[in-house]
Amino acid sequence: MNLQHLKNAVANTTLSRRTMLQGAAGLVIAFNLPTLAKGQTAAAPADGKFAPNAFIRIAPDNTVTVLSKHIEMGQGPYTGLTTIVAEELDADWSQMRADGAPADNKLYNNLAFGPIQGTGGSSAIANSFDQLRNAGASARAMLVQAAADQWKVAPGTITVSKGVVRHAASNRQATFGELATAAAKLPVPANVTLKKPEDFTLIGKEGVVKRLDSTSKANGTAQFTIDINEPNMLTVLVAHPPRFGGKVGSVDDTEARKIPGVVDVKTLSSGVAVYANGMWPAMKGREALKITWDESAAEKRGSPELLSEYRALASKKGIVAGKEGDAEGALAKASKVIEAEYVFPYLAHAPMEPLNGFITWDGEQAVAKYGCQFQTIDQGAIAKVLGINPEQVKIEMLMAGGSFGRRAQASGELVVELAEAAKAIGPGKPVKLVRTREDDIRGGYYRPMFVHRMKGAVENGKITAWSNTVVGQSFIAGSAMAGMIKDGIDPTQVEGSRELPYVVENFQCDLHTASVGIPTLWWRSVGHTHTAYAVESFIDELLVAAGKDPVAGRLELLTKDKSKRLAGVLKAVAELAQWKGPKLANGHALGVAVVESFKTYVAQIAEVSIGEGGEPRVHKVWCAVDCGVAVNPDVIRAQMEGGIGFGVGHILYADLPIDGGRVVPGNFDGYRSLRIHEMPEVEVVIVKSTEKPTGVGEPGVPPIGPAIANAMAQLGVQRPRSLPIVPAKGTV
Amino acid sequence: MPSYKLTVNGQAHDVDALPDTPLLWVLRDNLKMTGTKFGCGVAQCGACTVYMDGSPLRSCTMPVSGIGSSEITTIEGLAGKEAAAVQKAWVARDVPQCGYCQSGQVMSAISLLQTNPKPTDNDIDLAMNGNICRCATYVRIRAAIHDAAKTLEG
Ligand code: FES
Ligand code: FES
Numbered sequence: 002m003n004l005q006h007l008k009n010a011v012a013n014t015t016l017s018r019r020t021m022l023q024g025a026a027g028l029v030i031a032f033n034l035p036t037l038a039k040g041q042t043a044a045a046p047a048d049g050k051f052a053p054n055a056f057i058r059i060a061p062d063n064t065v066t067v068l069s070k071h072i073e074m075g076q077g078p079y080t081g082l083t084t085i086v087a088e089e090l091d092a093d094w095s096q097m098r099a100d101g102a103p104a105d106n107k108l109y110n111n112l113a114f115g116p117i118q119g120t121g122g123s124s125a126i127a128n129s130f131d132q133l134r135n136a137g138a139s140a141r142a143m144l145v146q147a148a149a150d151q152w153k154v155a156p157g158t159i160t161v162s163k164g165v166v167r168h169a170a171s172n173r174q175a176t177f178g179e180l181a182t183a184a185a186k187l188p189v190p191a192n193v194t195l196k197k198p199e200d201f202t203l204i205g206k207e208g209v210v211k212r213l214d215s216t217s218k219a220n221g222t223a224q225f226t227i228d229i230n231e232p233n234m235l236t237v238l239v240a241h242p243p244r245f246g247g248k249v250g251s252v253d254d255t256e257a258r259k260i261p262g263v264v265d266v267k268t269l270s271s272g273v274a275v276y277a278n279g280m281w282p283a284m285k286g287r288e289a290l291k292i293t294w295d296e297s298a299a300e301k302r303g304s305p306e307l308l309s310e311y312r313a314l315a316s317k318k319g320i321v322a323g324k325e326g327d328a329e330g331a332l333a334k335a336s337k338v339i340e341a342e343y344v345f346p347y348l349a350h351a352p353m354e355p356l357n358g359f360i361t362w363d364g365e366q367a368v369a370k371y372g373c374q375f376q377t378i379d380q381g382a383i384a385k386v387l388g389i390n391p392e393q394v395k396i397e398m399l400m401a402g403g404s405f406g407r408r409a410q411a412s413g414e415l416v417v418e419l420a421e422a423a424k425a426i427g428p429g430k431p432v433k434l435v436r437t438r439e440d441d442i443r444g445g446y447y448r449p450m451f452v453h454r455m456k457g458a459v460e461n462g463k464i465t466a467w468s469n470t471v472v473g474q475s476f477i478a479g480s481a482m483a484g485m486i487k488d489g490i491d492p493t494q495v496e497g498s499r500e501l502p503y504v505v506e507n508f509q510c511d512l513h514t515a516s517v518g519i520p521t522l523w524w525r526s527v528g529h530t531h532t533a534y535a536v537e538s539f540i541d542e543l544l545v546a547a548g549k550d551p552v553a554g555r556l557e558l559l560t561k562d563k564s565k566r567l568a569g570v571l572k573a574v575a576e577l578a579q580w581k582g583p584k585l586a587n588g589h590a591l592g593v594a595v596v597e598s599f600k601t602y603v604a605q606i607a608e609v610s611i612g613e614g615g616e617p618r619v620h621k622v623w624c625a626v627d628c629g630v631a632v633n634p635d636v637i638r639a640q641m642e643g644g645i646g647f648g649v650g651h652i653l654y655a656d657l658p659i660d661g662g663r664v665v666p667g668n669f670d671g672y673r674s675l676r677i678h679e680m681p682e683v684e685v686v687i688v689k690s691t692e693k694p695t696g697v698g699e700p701g702v703p704p705i706g707p708a709i710a711n712a713m714a715q716l717g718v719q720r721p722r723s724l725p726i727v728p729a730k731g732t733v
Numbered sequence: 734m735p736s737y738k739l740t741v742n743g744q745a746h747d748v749d750a751l752p753d754t755p756l757l758w759v760l761r762d763n764l765k766m767t768g769t770k771f772g773c774g775v776a777q778c779g780a781c782t783v784y785m786d787g788s789p790l791r792s793c794t795m796p797v798s799g800i801g802s803s804e805i806t807t808i809e810g811l812a813g814k815e816a817a818a819v820q821k822a823w824v825a826r827d828v829p830q831c832g833y834c835q836s837g838q839v840m841s842a843i844s845l846l847q848t849n850p851k852p853t854d855n856d857i858d859l860a861m862n863g864n865i866c867r868c869a870t871y872v873r874i875r876a877a878i879h880d881a882a883k884t885l886e887g
Contacts, residue, residue, distance in 0.1 A: 075831030075868045211827060218832030219823035219839055221768025221808035228767035236762075261734050261751060279762035280771075281754040353772055353780065353833040353867045402770075402833025403867050438773045635827060639873070643830055646869020669777040669865060678858035680871035 051181035053140040053189060055108040056133060057086060063164070063178030065092050067133075068102040070109035070118060071125040072374050073214065074352075074401040074408070075643070076698035077636035078125040080212045082133055084633055085126075088203045089137030089196060090144075092177065093164035099213050101398035104376035118376035121409045121523070123599040123696020126632055130694050138193040140184075147183035148175055198630070198691065205631050212636070214400065226371040226399050227435065229359045234431040235264055237422045238283040238440075240290055241272040244299035244662040245445055246518045249273055253291040260286045267425035271418050276426055280435060300518030301662040307450060308344065311472040311515060315342065315454035319470055319511035320489040323499035326507035328456075331466035335458030339546055341539055343455070344723040345473075345531040347657040348448035349672060350524055354402025355441040357434055358419040362387060364428035367394045369416065372401025374408035378481070382413030386420035405525040405647070407446060411480045414446070414520075439667035447657060448524035449474040453498070453535035459547045464558070466507040467543075469498050469535065475514050476521040489514070493523065497532030497703070502567050502597065503540060503558035519659065525647060529598045529703040534652070537594035537707030538720060551593050551711060552580050559595075566602045566627050570688055571595045573625035574604040577686050583715040589620060592712030594704035601700035602627040602688075605645065607681070609712035616727050617713055619649055619681040622705065626685065629692035637697045638685045644701020645683055650675025652706035653727050673729065737797050741766070742810025752798035756790075757781045759797045760807060768808035768836050772865065779864030780833065782840040783807050789844045791863075808836045815846040818881040826877040830868035838864050842878050850885050852878065 051059040058066040067086045071078040079099035087097050102109045106118045112128040114121075141161060148166045149156040152173050160167050167174040203210055217223040242248065252273050254266040262282025267274045273290055277283035302310075332338055358371035360383070367387055373379055373396050380391040387394075401408060408415075419434045426432065436444065451473035458466040475491035477483060485492060490499075490512055499510045524530055544554035552575045559568040574580075574593070583591045588610065595604040605624045612618040624641045631637055654673035658665045666672040706724075714720045734749045741764060748763045755774075760766045760783070769792060772780030776791040783792045784806040811820075819842045822828075829835045838861070845852055845860035852860065857878055866874070 075829075077830075211824070212829070214832060215824045215827050215829055218829035218835045219820045220811075221836040221839075223832050224767075225770075225833060227771065228761075230762075230765050230767070279758060281751060281758045281762070285751070351867060353778075353831060353865070354770070355772075401831065403831040405867075438775075438778075639827065639830060639870070642872045643869045646871060647867070650869065668775050669773050670775065674778075674865045674867060675869055675871075676862045676865060677871040677874060678862050680869065680875075683872050 051185040053143055053184070054136045055102070056136045057140050059140065059177050059181045059184070061178050061181055063096055063176045064098050065090065065096050065177060066098040066100055069099050070102045070111070071120040071129070072101070072372060072398055072401055072404070072408070073099070074372060074374070074404040076125070076640060077212065077633065078120070079214055080210065080636060081126050081633050082129050083213060084203050084210050085130060085133040086137040088201055089134045090141045091161040091163070094203065094210055096164050096177070097213065104373070104380050104394070104396035104398070106377045109376070117378070119378065119409060120374050121406070123601065123698045123700060125696065126694050127600075127696055130632075134195050135193060138195055139190055142190045142193050143184040143187050144177055144180045146187050147180045151183065205634065207634055210633055210635070223400060225354055225402050226357045226359060227354060229370060229433055231359070231361070231431050234359070234433055235276040235278065235426065236280050236283045237274050237276050237432050237434045238287045238437070239269060239272045239274045239418060239422070239434070240287050240292060241440065241444065242294045242296070242299065244296055244301065245520060246299040248295040248298070250293040250295040256289040256291070257286040260289060265426060266290070267422070269418060269421040269425060271414070271421070274422050274425065276432070283435070284437070299662060302517065303659045303661045304346065304450065307515070307517060308452070311450070311452040312342070314472045314513040314515065315452045315470050319472070319513040321509060321511045322490045322495045323510040324508065325505070328466050328468040328507040328509035331507035332456055332458055332468060335460065335466060337458065339457045339459065339543060341455045341542060341720070342722055343453040343531070343535045343538065345451040345534070346655070346724060347450045347519065347659065348524055348530075348651055348655055349442045349657055350405040350407035351442060351672060351674065352401070352403030352405055352407055355436040355438055356407065356415050357436060358415060359431065359433045360419050360423045361431040362423045362428050365389065365393060367420070367423070368397065369394065369419065370397040370399055372404065372408055373398045374401070374404055375410065375413070378411065379413050379416045383416050383420045386417055387424055406523040406527070410446065410522065411482055438669070442657070442667050442672050443664040445520035446522040447519065448530055449476065449521040451531045453531065455535060455539045457539060457543045459543055462547045462549070464505050464543045464547060467501065467505045468509045470511050470513070471495055471498060472513040472515060474517050474519070474521050476523065478514065493528045495532065496528035497596065497598065498536055501536065502561060502564040503555070504560055505558070526598055526699040526702040529596060533594065533596045533598070533703035534706045534710070534724070537596065537704065538710045541592070541707070541711040541714065542720060545714070551583055555593070555595065567595050567597055567604070570602045570604040570625040570627050573686055573688050574606050574623050577625060577684060578606040578623035580606065583712070590712045590715035592708045592710065592715065594707040594711065596700070596703040598700045598703055600695040601697060603641070603700045603704050605704040605708045607705065607708040607712050609709055609716065611713070611716055611718060615718070617653065617709060619709055621682040621684070622708070624683060624685045624701070625688055626697065626700070627688040627690050628697050628700070629690050629694040631687050631690075632694055634687055637687055640697040641685045641701040642683045644699070645705050646675055646680050648702045648705035649679070649681065649709070652709060652724060653679070654725050656725050656729055671729070737800070739797070739800060739805060740802070741805045742807060748797070750797050752796060754797045755793050756783070756795045756797055756800060756805065757792040760792060766807050766809050770833055770836055772834065772837070777865070778834070779837040779841060782837040782864070784840070784844065789841055808840060811843065814885060815843045815881070818884040819843045819846065819877070822877040822880040822884065826873045826880065828870050828873040828877050830870050834864060834866045834868075838866065838874055842874070842881070845878065846881060846885060851882050
């Protein structure tokens with residue numbers, strides 16, 4: 002999701018306007034280290050650890066733990082944030098650990114979001130880089146001072162390397178662990194000097210930093226929310242209405258209560274909750290419920306009805322979101338207008354671990370443990386349900402089995418259900434709310450369905466006009482973030498299409514916002530999930546009409562100042578793939594696309610052939626990424642590989658048809674996910690850069706869809722206009 | 734509730750469960766062995782893969798009443814050279830992202846190498862395409878299996 006997406010997201014929390022304004026200053030005073038005022042002594046926590054600031058804990062056993070304010074859901078912040086600290090600390094990588102920070106928006110707010118603690122917008126590294134470098138440098142200075150005091154030498158004569166503090170002249174040395182207790186008694190330095198980038202030994206280096214969570218994830222000991230087993234804990238499953246907007250009418254739970262292991266049944270605002278000793282009795286109990294649903298306010302339209310409404314809207318001009326020159330005039334005068342309509346289905350995030358949460362509540366204090374992505378909002382939402390203050394809600398952030406945007410909810414729908422489940426059964430009964438895959442896939446909060454209608458003109462080998470009408474739902478409208486909507490435009494709907502990186506004299510992008518009762522949400526790369534496909538497919542189509550090579554033709558148009566880094570990754574990927582045109586001798590074709598998202602620049606080239614039954618096969622993808630300073634090159638490569646796989650899977654196969662308001666697929670048999678034999682080979686080049694680091698969790702996704710489509714066009718098949726490219730069996 | 738005698742990772746256990754309870758939930762809820770994951774419940778994703786008498790099994794669709802005297806092995810009970818080679822390769826390649834599918838991936842990969850010590854890409858596709866990874870770590874899964882096969886060659 003975008004950084005700005007969240008600035009207004011506090012409206013439904015208990016934060017005051019004043020806190021919000023103060024928080025805005027947090028962007029400016031990003032160098033301040035929370036917890037301790039300058040010159041104050043670092044408190045030694047009871048466990049004997051040295052806690053120089055909110056982010057670092059150095060234990061007598063010589064381990065250094067970095068408290069990550071960002072959730073680890075696969076994208077690598079535990080490793081990335083720890084790398085930044087270790088670099089300035091001159092620690093040895095083997096002594097580094099990471100753990101989740103507690104919910105506290107004063108200590109752990111996302112500097113890109115203001116006074117809100119949360120993860121999103123591929124912002125973890127970007128907003129933590131300076132903050133954690135300072136935290137590390139400050140801790141290092143205190144360890145050096147502690148050694149200098151002990152050895153009675155000048156701090157300037159002490160060196161630190163690989164976790165060893167050394168005074169060469171007197172041949173004395175000590176570990177961080179040995180100095181921790183003494184360092185904890187020293188004042189926090191007012192100023193620290195950061196390393197010069199050329200002196201980095203971890204940041205940007207190959208092979209020295211390994212992920213901190215690989216071992217526990219390869220041997221099954223990594224702890225996820227679903228793994229919580231606490232004494233007297235009840236497992237809760239909620240039956241939800243079959244159509245969005247439905248409500249519980251009446252409940253007959255007689256049969257459900259007869260199932261051995263079922264403990265109780267309660268009605269919540271979202272549905273009917275079954276409490277049981279374990280998952281199986283909960284599942285059987287839920288199945289045995291007889292519920293009549295009140296569907297008077299439910300959304301009863303399905304995908305076909307919405308598609309014809311969207312199409313009708315797309316034929317009319319919407320609210321203008323971006324404009325240069327006079328596209329309408331130029332199109333009217335053009336000798337030939339090229340038109341294209343692109344249709345994007347609803348998509349579920351389907352993280353591998355379906356959403357879940359654990360909470361205990363004693364009537365006054367609540368402790369929630371789960372893969373929390375939006376601490377501040379969730380804290381407020383839980384507090385509201387339980388009628389307590391946000392400060393009385395402790396959140397322990399656990400690692401999450403994927404998210405792709407799903408766990409970051411402006412409404413806090415998951416934790417509201419969790420807190421309601423705890424409240425309904427009463428204080429002192431720990432509950433674990435679990436969802437099944439069907440709950441997850443049919444549960445809403447989808448990437449919205451979109452239609453893009455494009456028109457373009459090419460005269461004498463030059464693209465002279467471009468217009469793009471966008472139709473879709475806004476998940477911002479009516480939410481806590483509605484303040485982001487300016488002049489009727491929700492920026493998340495048109496990011497990537499309201500402005501072109503290419504020079505086109507006459508340009509227009511306009512928007513129709515549809516009102517539909519299907520809950521939607523950001524989904525890995527947000528608006529770019531559809532705008533990149535529309536823009537990069539259409540530019541390719543126009544370049545072909547203009548008789549241009551897809552790479553050279555793009556480069557000719559990427560001459561705007563802000564397009565320099567895009568041109569850079571495009572050249573880099575063309576070199577990596579040894580681009581000599583889109584047609585290959587083996588009968589395969591190459592397609593290219595280049596997209597900026599979240600200030601990261603990515604270009605990809607896909608090698609595609611048409612296999613049995615006309616299904617495209619993606620053999621290889623070359624990828625160039627410019628994300629500023631590359632903190633962990635191997636994590637960046639992993640995110641590009643994963644982003645490409647995520648993109649390939651959804652563009653080719655993922656569909657979520659809705660029939661009369663009911664979501665048709667419920668599991669991976671209907672909602673097709675990429676499998677290993679469909680995964681292309683991937684080769685990544687990271688473009689060298691000294692710019693500030695930016696994120697990589699999302700930006701690998703947008704270019705791959707249009708790159709595949711553009712390759713298909715070179716193979717002589719129709720450019721795919723309606724996604725997914727491969728329709729589910731039985732629907733054609 | 735009926736009681737069942739199960740042998741899991743070489744140890745005998747008595748568990749009380751409804752007869753149709755999938756082995757997955759017996760492992761996770763009764764025996765508190767949480768390394769085996771729930772991803773779909775309908776034998777589509779492979780997150781719940783365990784071994785029954787040494788062969789891979791989707792534990793989410795196997796009722797506890799159907800196990801009888803068969804020996805169950807979970808990720809907690811892995812042993813042997815293939816297991817060591819696979820887990821070492823997984824860490825060396827930093828395969829996992831979110832990690833939630835990885836118990837199942839590792840179980841399937843070990844089983845492949847036990848029956849086929851030098852798998853081709855096609856063998857890997859056939860053995861591993863029942864294991865979904867939503868993070869799409871497939872490039873590294875493939876590479877790590879080849880690495881592990883090389884280690885086993887000695
Ligand atoms: S949980 Fe058993 S195959 Fe998915
Ligand atoms: S690592 Fe996340 S699903 Fe496989």
